[in-house]
Amino acid sequence: MDTQKLNIVKKIIWLRLAQVLVNQRYKNGDFKIPIHLALGHETIAVSVDAAMQEQDDLFLTHRNVHYNLARMGTLKEELDEYYLKESGLAEGHLGSMNLSNPEKRVIYSSSILGNNLPVGSGFALGNKAKNKDGVVFIVTGDGALEEGAFYENLLFLSANQLPVVIIVENNDWSLGTRIDERRNKIDLKKLTDSVGVDYLSLQNNDPFDYLDKLESCRTNTLASKVPILVEVKLTTLGYWYLKNKDNPEGKFINYHAGPAPEVEEKKDEYPMILSSNGDPLFPLTKYLSMADLIEFSNELTEKLKEELS
Amino acid sequence: MRYTQYINSLLKENVRKQSGTVIFGQNIDAASCLSGLTRGLSSESDGLTINTPNIENSLVGIGFGLMLNAVSSIFFMKQQDFLLLGIDQVVNTYNIIRQTQPLASFTIFPVTVDSGYDGPQSALNNFDDFCSIAGVEGYSFTNKADAESILSNYLIKPGFRILSTGQRLLQQETLDIEVIDQDADCNYFQYKAGDDVSIVCFNHSLPYGLGLSEVMLERGVNPSLFSVNSHLNAEFDQIVKNIKNTGKLVLIDDTKSRNRTSDRFLLNVLNSCTLQETFVISPLVSNESFYPCKDLLNIDYAEITSAILACINS
Numbered sequence: 001m002d003t004q005k006l007n008i009v010k011k012i013i014w015l016r017l018a019q020v021l022v023n024q025r026y027k028n029g030d031f032k033i034p035i036h037l038a039l040g041h042e043t044i045a046v047s048v049d050a051a052m053q054e055q056d057d058l059f060l061t062h063r064n065v066h067y068n069l070a071r072m073g074t075l076k077e078e079l080d081e082y083y084l085k086e087s088g089l090a091e092g093h094l095g096s097m098n099l100s101n102p103e104k105r106v107i108y109s110s111s112i113l114g115n116n117l118p119v120g121s122g123f124a125l126g127n128k129a130k131n132k133d134g135v136v137f138i139v140t141g142d143g144a145l146e147e148g149a150f151y152e153n154l155l156f157l158s159a160n161q162l163p164v165v166i167i168v169e170n171n172d173w174s175l176g177t178r179i180d181e182r183r184n185k186i187d188l189k190k191l192t193d194s195v196g197v198d199y200l201s202l203q204n205n206d207p208f209d210y211l212d213k214l215e216s217c218r219t220n221t222l223a224s225k226v227p228i229l230v231e232v233k234l235t236t237l238g239y240w241y242l243k244n245k246d247n248p249e250g251k252f253i254n255y256h257a258g259p260a261p262e263v264e265e266k267k268d269e270y271p272m273i274l275s276s277n278g279d280p281l282f283p284l285t286k287y288l289s290m291a292d293l294i295e296f297s298n299e300l301t302e303k304l305k306e307e308l309s
Numbered sequence: 310m311r312y313t314q315y316i317n318s319l320l321k322e323n324v325r326k327q328s329g330t331v332i333f334g335q336n337i338d339a340a341s342c343l344s345g346l347t348r349g350l351s352s353e354s355d356g357l358t359i360n361t362p363n364i365e366n367s368l369v370g371i372g373f374g375l376m377l378n379a380v381s382s383i384f385f386m387k388q389q390d391f392l393l394l395g396i397d398q399v400v401n402t403y404n405i406i407r408q409t410q411p412l413a414s415f416t417i418f419p420v421t422v423d424s425g426y427d428g429p430q431s432a433l434n435n436f437d438d439f440c441s442i443a444g445v446e447g448y449s450f451t452n453k454a455d456a457e458s459i460l461s462n463y464l465i466k467p468g469f470r471i472l473s474t475g476q477r478l479l480q481q482e483t484l485d486i487e488v489i490d491q492d493a494d495c496n497y498f499q500y501k502a503g504d505d506v507s508i509v510c511f512n513h514s515l516p517y518g519l520g521l522s523e524v525m526l527e528r529g530v531n532p533s534l535f536s537v538n539s540h541l542n543a544e545f546d547q548i549v550k551n552i553k554n555t556g557k558l559v560l561i562d563d564t565k566s567r568n569r570t571s572d573r574f575l576l577n578v579l580n581s582c583t584l585q586e587t588f589v590i591s592p593l594v595s596n597e598s599f600y601p602c603k604d605l606l607n608i609d610y611a612e613i614t615s616a617i618l619a620c621i622n623s
Binding site for chain 2: 093094098100107108110111112115117118119120121122123124125126127128129130148149152153155156159160
């Protein structure tokens with residue numbers, strides 16, 4: 001494995017460990033602010049980070065912990081922000097849901113579904129007005145694409161030929177409802193085709209496949225000025241059971257926000273949570289042994305302790 | 310010259326001064342160009358001019374995105390009610406933008422539809438409510454002088470604000486009256502300086518104040534006349550000082566807002582002045598207000614003048 005690939009593997013493991021640490025402190029009641037953890041979203045965040053060039057910019061949602069950490073590569077500043085300390089990434093002024101980091105080109109994060117799409121589109125229009133070559137990456141989700149802003153921005157980006165990559169993190173859930181509990185399925189390929197936007201689907205959390213494809217997306221949108229939507233099928237790890245008179249046995253509800261109490265950290269395979277492609281750590285075992293993964297994990301755990309000591 | 314043409318000339322003049330400004334909105338550079346308001350702006354600007362799709366919510370966010378990229382822009386909007394669709398951006402996005410020190414300007418320029426007969430919809434005249442919910446600066450203008458000051462000060466200036474004027478005024482000849490004093494930030498303008506009564510006009514109601522002033526002058530009453538152009542700020546020491554001196558207040562406000570700048574102003578006046586006579590004139594908002602009807606205040610200038618005269622002579 002070459003150095004770039006090794007760094008990507010290590011960053012995915014580190015991002016898992018960093019979030020597990022945040023979750024542990026969250027469970028201890030350390031934070032007053034709401035945090036939307038992104039266990040299970042590590043591969044896409046690390047791949048976007050790796051695909052971004054110096055002149056590119058990133059617009060995020062309320063679930064932004066993974067991208068912000070991937071861009072920083074360190075935990076302390078983000079953790080301090082969660083504690084609302086002056087030493088935090090935004091001096092304690094933004095908390096988690098709106099956390100941005102302009103120095104690392106994380107320009108804006110919004111806690112309002114669909115709200116970051118127009119702001120990102122406007123930023124891309126600004127690049128055009130300034131004749132600046134850069135790609136704007138806008139992250140959204142399967143809940144936000146139900147908002148009018150999603151459709152509006154596909155129209156605007158296409159009409160104005162703006163080089164933008166829209167990442168749709170499709171985890172099938174919006175708060176406590178699955179897609180099939182709240183609406184009909186939306187065929188994003190057909191929708192994007194109809195408004196002149198390109199489409200790509202990513203799934204299975206293979207980081208090298210993701211990176212190759214995202215780099216191609218970036219090159220293509222920059223050359224063609226045709227925006228592209230990348231739908232990423234993923235699993236947000238964590239869950240709870242709703243027990244009431246309609247569901248006496250308990251109904252499975254996927255994790256949305258807050259501490260993730262039902263994340264089971266496998267003792268033998270820590271920090272892996274699931275033995276399937278739904279867990280970004282599992283596909284890494286195609287490229288390295290479980291023993292190596294655990295060794296990297298131990299090494300990165302020590303590094304995190306050192307950083308926070 | 311019609312007010313539309315005059316405002317159009319001021320817009321051109323100010324856009325010409327600022328290189329790289331992006332101008333956008335629906336039909337701004339096509340067909341009637343918002344009834345002439347934005348005609349010819351594209352040829353005065355060396356920045357992008359965009360006839361946009363009908364995506365008002367996004368267009369507000371796009372202005373903020375441009376601002377974050379240090380690019381100034383103006384979003385022209387045919388009717389103020391369209392801005393309701395962008396209220397998430399006006400409030401929530403601005404709550405983050407306001408924490409920064411923006412290098413660029415973002416101005417939303419909606420026309421307040423106060424010409425009447427539009428029916429239950431498309432007749433929103435609630436500028437104060439927009440400014441209140443977002444805590445955003447807003448300025449309206451009604452005549453030649455205040456439009457010139459406000460547009461040269463605020464059309465393109467780092468930061469975010471909303472500027473508006475009334476559709477009724479845009480269809481009329483430009484009101485050309487002498488300003489005798491004004492606040493440095495264009496929060497208010499003074500047009501007459503008499504000692505008998507203070508007339509203070511809000512929103513787009515200055516023409517009513519002028520009409521009342523003329524009747525008063527004919528009957529020997531010397532009014533002071535002010536127009537408050539800000540839709541956010543409501544504390545003006547100079548106007549309060551004038552009201553303390555005259556002891557009589559006629560407040561005119563033609564907004565349909567429920568959270569009025571004029572109410573906050575009046576509270577401030579009542580807390581600091583002893584008044585001999587007070588008239589507060591504002592629209593009666595009922596279900597009937599939303600039927601197609603004229604959108605005008607019905608003010609009996611003679612009756613108010615008689616009451617002020619009686620007070621002076623008592």
